[in-house]
Amino acid sequence: MPQTIERIEAVPARVPTIRPHHLAFVTVEAMDVVVVRVTAGGVTGLGEAATIGGPRWGEESPEGIAAAVNHYLAEALLGQDAANLNAVEDRIARALRGNSFAKNAVSTAVHDAVARARGERLVELLGGAVVDSIPLAWTLASGDTDRDIEEGERALAERRHRHFKIKIGAGDPAQDLRHIARLAAAFEGRATLRVDINQAWDESTASQFAPALAEAGVLLFEQPLPAWNVDGMARLATRLRATVMADEGVATPQDVLRHAQAAACGAVALKPGKHGGVAGTRAVAAIARAAGLGLYGGTMLEGTIGTLGALHLYATLGHFAWGCELFGPLLLRDSLATTRPAPRDFALHLPDGPGIGTELDADKLAHYRTDRARTVLGHGAP
Template identity: 45%
Template sequence: MIAEHIAIEAIDVLLVDVPAIRPHRLSVATMNCQTLVLVCVRCSDGVVGMGEGTTIGGLAYGEESPESIKVNIETYFAPLLKGMNAARPGAVMAKLRGLYQGNRFAKCAVETALFDAQAQRMGVPLSELFGGRITDTVEVAWTLASGDTGRDIDEAEDMLARRRHRVFKLKIGSRAVKDDVAHVVAIKHALGDRGEVRVDVNQAWTESDAIWAAKRFSDAGVGLIEQPIAAASHAGIKRLTELALVPIMADEALRWPADASALARERCADVFAVKIAQSGGLLGAASVAAIAQAADIDLYGGTMLEGAIGTIASAHLFSTFGELKWGTELFGPLLLTEDILTEPLRYENFALYLPHGPGLGVTLDWDRIDRMRRNRTRGASIAMN
């Protein structure tokens, strides 16, 4: 039986600027505000799918920015997509990937919107399109990134008391290595066994820096080191992994599924950070996870500090993984001062709870989004029930 042709009629891209609850300090930038890139795909059957392609720190982190995502989708993707069959998201994305290079975040946003629409059409949660969820909750770590030791300790204590997070990742790499190590060790000592501490260096160190720090982290009980050196240095990551002082997680090195294959073949990490935007979409992220599982490499559900759309899309996919040993980092909406949903995502008992409705299972608050969007002159064009 041939599936009905359901045309893609329109694609809208919105930039929504939302202040952060506090400065979020990375090795490459400090974020005081997050720009959510929301993509709305309207279909001829009346179904509307939503996706998100949000980045971290603009061009300081990667080759795409919120502005480039918007321009490239509107200029290149949209003319190609209009009229294509929305009921065949895999075929649509294959065409898109075949014609246009790179643009992983933009492709992720469009693909998420297409799969959201398709799941709504079928009356099932998005997770059912990727094998079906195994769990209704995913554990969520919290990132401590103020850069102030006392403030970070207080923040972690508050999260533990509220039973919202018990795993803490520290963003380091912007200061001298010895200062970063002292900062991390002090926080771990303050939390003791009540909270797990991990670090993310965002490629800021040399290999010798990482070796020196890893010994001290191991002695202090730090549980994981994420991307300590340059993503291109597969040999260096492999040597750090083989030292076995602290488990090593690959993140920026996993730009495409092909990178996952290369890293797995050489056993260049103990853990893979799976990110839907970094992998070019849900399909790419699922491939990265499959490669890791086949190579007996552990999984971690990563984030690009997306808002509610990218976060819950990631959670739908992560819920289908056979094992998510290192949990997730899907705290993005909690870092923002305002929510874009009529009913916020549910964070309780150290976990994020997945909704059960069709598609992404969430409802956007368009009045609030319209108030925060950068260009408000087209607000009426994205109003939805």
């Protein structure tokens, strides 16, 4: 039975984080997100886009995402049958060039609306879960070694995380090495360490410091070089006794094919926002798997809506060699959804309930939205 798309709306919002989150290119103290609502056949589905530090990570800004959704993507989809998901994905892809974060938010919202109309979870609409949970990493990015150790110890004690990523590249590599050596000593035998350089190193710096970091205990190096330097990634991968992972360098199926052909990485960080939605994420994952590359379930620090949408999709893709980092809701001080995913036994588990498994908190969205004056929440709310 057709499920006609009747309404599409994107609302930008800004939600504060529980602590400053230091990356190579920006320090995040609040996350900019865009919540997308797609109503089809009277049922509303949810999607979310997030931009770390606004457009500092990529080309899209919250304002641009909202405009792309409210105008170009809405124009392409209104009146169409949401249940014809292949046609919807094709229309999303052809509606405008680039804008992959906007496309993914709409793709997720349409899939969510169809799953809710059928009374099933999103993972079931997508063909069923291969895994019911994915190991969940946590990023230690406070910028202070003692605080990072304390934070990691709490995560281990509460059985939330035993894989830690450290954001480096913004400062002195020698200081980064000392910082990570202390973390490695503190967590030896109890947790694994990975580093994310966010493209901040040149090849010379990587050649000098990556081997020492691997010797200190780092198992995974995420995007150490700029996205364009695929050949440099390949040279580093051949010299390093650890796994090199591509992130910013792999957005399209063609990107992952080029990395595989050049032997430029041993793993790929998936992010539905990079890949433009469900179909794009599956295409990138399929090529990576065919090339023997490990998968990592990445995040753009989305809130609950985007996190659960990604979790359902990742659960259909099978084993993730490096787990996932869908911890965005844990980093945010508040939630735009009525529930918030909580890890247990060091993993994030699929929720129950139709669609993505949560509902929009309209009052919180009204409070945190940035396109008009914010509302005042009731007594006792954050």
